[in-house]
Amino acid sequence: MKASEIRELTAEELAAKLGDLKKDLFNLRLQLATNQLDNTNKITEVKRDIARVNTVIREKQLAEKA
Template structure:
């Protein structure tokens, strides 16, 4: 997911997407621990998506505070 796409989402959609990605990351880590993960690069991709969403959420909060 690209930052441009993330910026178009509302606050509730961002929270929902963040929860989904955190759950996916948990499942990926679990699969990795029991050696059933097919694509280890997906872990890093999900972490980066979480970081992008959190960055946009922070930007939105800063804009609201001004």
């Protein structure tokens, strides 16, 4: 998911997206531990998406204060 797409989401949608991504990361780590994960690059992609969402959430918080 691109940062430009994430910036278009509302605060509630961002919180929901963050929760979904964290659940996905948990499931991917579980699959990795049980040797069921074929593409380990998905973990990296999800972690980066979480970082993008957190960045946009912080940007919006700072914009509200300014």
